Amino acid sequence: MALASGVAGTLLPQTLNGIFTGSIYALFAVGYTLVFGVLDILNLAHSAVFMLGAVITYGLAVTLGLPFLLGALLATLACAAVGYGIDLVALRPLRHRGAPPISALLTSIGLALIFVNIAELRFGANSRALPASVALSGSVHLGSLVLEDSKIATLLLSLALAAALGWIVRRTRAGRAIRAVAENPRAAQLMGMNVDAVIAWTLVLTSALGAVAGILYGLSQHDINPFMGRDQIELKGLAVIVLGGMGSIRGAVVAGYLLGLAEVAALVFLGSNVSGGVAFVVLFLALVAFPGGILRGRTVARQV
Amino acid sequence: MQFFIQLFSDPLGFYRAHQLLLAQLGINALLTLSMYITLRAGMLTLANVGFMAVGAYVSVLLHVNGHLPLPVAVLAGALAAGLLAIPIGIPVLRLSGIFLAIATIGFGQVVVGAILNIPITGEGRGLTVPDASSSLLPAYLSLVVIAYVLWRLARTRLGMAWDAVREDSLAAEAQGIDVARYRMLAFVLGAVLAGYAGALEAHINFFIDTSLYSFQRVVGVLVFATLGGIGRVAGPVVGSTVLTALPEVIRFAQSYRDALYGVILIALVIFRPQGLLGGRVGIRRVGRRVKL
Numbered sequence: 234m235a236l237a238s239g240v241a242g243t244l245l246p247q248t249l250n251g252i253f254t255g256s257i258y259a260l261f262a263v264g265y266t267l268v269f270g271v272l273d274i275l276n277l278a279h280s281a282v283f284m285l286g287a288v289i290t291y292g293l294a295v296t297l298g299l300p301f302l303l304g305a306l307l308a309t310l311a312c313a314a315v316g317y318g319i320d321l322v323a324l325r326p327l328r329h330r331g332a333p334p335i336s337a338l339l340t341s342i343g344l345a346l347i348f349v350n351i352a353e354l355r356f357g358a359n360s361r362a363l364p365a366s367v368a369l370s371g372s373v374h375l376g377s378l379v380l381e382d383s384k385i386a387t388l389l390l391s392l393a394l395a396a397a398l399g400w401i402v403r404r405t406r407a408g409r410a411i412r413a414v415a416e417n418p419r420a421a422q423l424m425g426m427n428v429d430a431v432i433a434w435t436l437v438l439t440s441a442l443g444a445v446a447g448i449l450y451g452l453s454q455h456d457i458n459p460f461m462g463r464d465q466i467e468l469k470g471l472a473v474i475v476l477g478g479m480g481s482i483r484g485a486v487v488a489g490y491l492l493g494l495a496e497v498a499a500l501v502f503l504g505s506n507v508s509g510g511v512a513f514v515v516l517f518l519a520l521v522a523f524p525g526g527i528l529r530g531r532t533v534a535r536q537v
Numbered sequence: 538m539q540f541f542i543q544l545f546s547d548p549l550g551f552y553r554a555h556q557l558l559l560a561q562l563g564i565n566a567l568l569t570l571s572m573y574i575t576l577r578a579g580m581l582t583l584a585n586v587g588f589m590a591v592g593a594y595v596s597v598l599l600h601v602n603g604h605l606p607l608p609v610a611v612l613a614g615a616l617a618a619g620l621l622a623i624p625i626g627i628p629v630l631r632l633s634g635i636f637l638a639i640a641t642i643g644f645g646q647v648v649v650g651a652i653l654n655i656p657i658t659g660e661g662r663g664l665t666v667p668d669a670s671s672s673l674l675p676a677y678l679s680l681v682v683i684a685y686v687l688w689r690l691a692r693t694r695l696g697m698a699w700d701a702v703r704e705d706s707l708a709a710e711a712q713g714i715d716v717a718r719y720r721m722l723a724f725v726l727g728a729v730l731a732g733y734a735g736a737l738e739a740h741i742n743f744f745i746d747t748s749l750y751s752f753q754r755v756v757g758v759l760v761f762a763t764l765g766g767i768g769r770v771a772g773p774v775v776g777s778t779v780l781t782a783l784p785e786v787i788r789f790a791q792s793y794r795d796a797l798y799g800v801i802l803i804a805l806v807i808f809r810p811q812g813l814l815g816g817r818v819g820i821r822r823v824g825r826r827v828k829l
Contacts, residue, residue, distance in 0.1 A: 275635070277756075326807050339760055339806045346799035354792055468642065468752050475639040510650020513643035520640045521628040 255493020316440025618732025
């Protein structure tokens with residue numbers, strides 16, 4: 234009985250934790266999945282951009298002493314520029330030659346190595362947290378429940394940004410261009426569209442979102458280090474976009490929350506050692522049952 | 538530069554200084570050949586590190602706790618990986634492309650998770666291998682034998698069936714080739730070879746823990762295989778050898794080593810799309826046929 238009430242007592246805060254982590258997974262994965270939807274490539278440098286967002290914010294806010302929000306904004310812009318660089322260096326030369334998607338996978342791995350190495354040199358290999366004086370550190374008390382401001386911000390901001398991305402892709406002229414290129418780049422080119430520009434802007438947009446996900450992760454988990462993208466989120470992001478159906482923004486959001494909650498459920502009921510593996514058992518079973526992802530078919534191109 | 542100067546001017550000293558690297562070259566080549574087998578059959582599976590872990594842990598436990606002779610334990614590890622591949626392959630090989638890749642990555646993670654939770658495997662602390670030896674003979678001898686077998690295999694019924702399945706599985710099916718069976722065969726053989734490489738590696742390194750079987754490792758092996766090109770058996774061997782030795786060769790770059798490795802990787806992909814060795818099935822063809 235004592236055990237049962239213990240589980241019930243931690244269930245609510247743990248569920249909330251699952252939702253917070255899930256919203257970071259979702260925000261990271263929407264960018265990942267949009268690039269796949271448009272280009273059919275896995276951009277493995279996305280996790281390095283996630284890390285750069287957090288590391289640059291730390292550098293600006295703590296080392297240079299800028300206000301946190303300004304630092305976060307500048308870091309996001311810097312990562313958007315990095316996104317343009319990713320297209321320019323790793324993707325465009327291959328695209329113009331008609332190289333297969335796997336080549337771009339390799340070059341994006343190369344870029345990730347470079348980014349992590351640079352961050353390691355500038356930032357050091359140790360994990361750091363943003364000092365409480367710098368960023369949102371308050372909390373809201375609801376009865377016995379404590380909600381940290383940083384986590385509330387994470388939840389709201391990631392939902393808002395994912396919704397905004399969905400709106401841009403579905404409703405705006407730029408989004409229509411993205412969908413056209415996703416559907417058929419050659420036809421889009423023949424219609425007079427600048428396909429290179431559309432792809433570059435897609436990378437800029439998704440990298441900015443990846444950076445915000447990294448900043449929010451660093452803020453709410455108090456853990457910023459050069460390997461955070463590679464170790465904490467890369468693989469889970471892959472799991473999320475596959476589970477959500479490759480290229481589907483809505484699917485990525487749903488799957489992000491599902492993974493966050495599944496991890497927490499595993500943590501509560503099976504213990505901390507098991508939770509990492511359980512996410513992949515779930516993924517494995519889901520793939521066997523639904524070989525095209527849970528929300529298959531809702532790819533970028535078809536999201537009219 | 539110093540790496541090559543020593544290689545030619547002082548081979549014995551080079552051997553002593555780099556023995557572990559030389560052993561690792563052989564192991565990584567075997568591992569890359571295990572991925573070559575599945576790529577050859579047109580499947581991007583990333584379960585290799587999982588099977589490696591199974592081979593390593595089974596062989597170490599049988600040898601250290603079960604007191605089986607070393608060669609028997611290594612072969613048992615490889616066999617265990619192959620046996621495990623059958624129940625995994627039955628559901629998973631229905632998937633294709635990126636879904637197959639991710640499901641098999643999931644398997645690797647589950648194996649690592651299992652190891653961390655089974656007391657006999659030392660959980661997070663890993664296992665030590667007291668009588669490990671950094672002798673190069675087992676790895677290189679196996680590499681020669683296995684590479685030769687795979688080379689001969691290319692012209693057999695099996696090799697041609699794999700080619701047909703990779704190039705167009707629908708046409709292959711129409712020709713009466715049992716696609717599912719040949720895919721399964723490639724998956725199981727790849728698992729046996731990965732398990733074997735894992736078992737050998739365990740007995741060279743004196744120590745194993747789950748950090749050897751990370752996602753990054755299997756991606757690294759994929760890079761070796763695709764950059765080398767799978768058109769011929771030598772492709773993966775050359776790819777893995779060049780890229781395994783590269784960090785050592787560019788040691789002069791010191792703390793910029795990873796970045797330089799990244800730059801070289803990008804340059805190779807952009808300027809040598811046919812793979813290091815060229816040949817019929819370079820990155821270009823792997824990429825077209827083994828759909829992401």
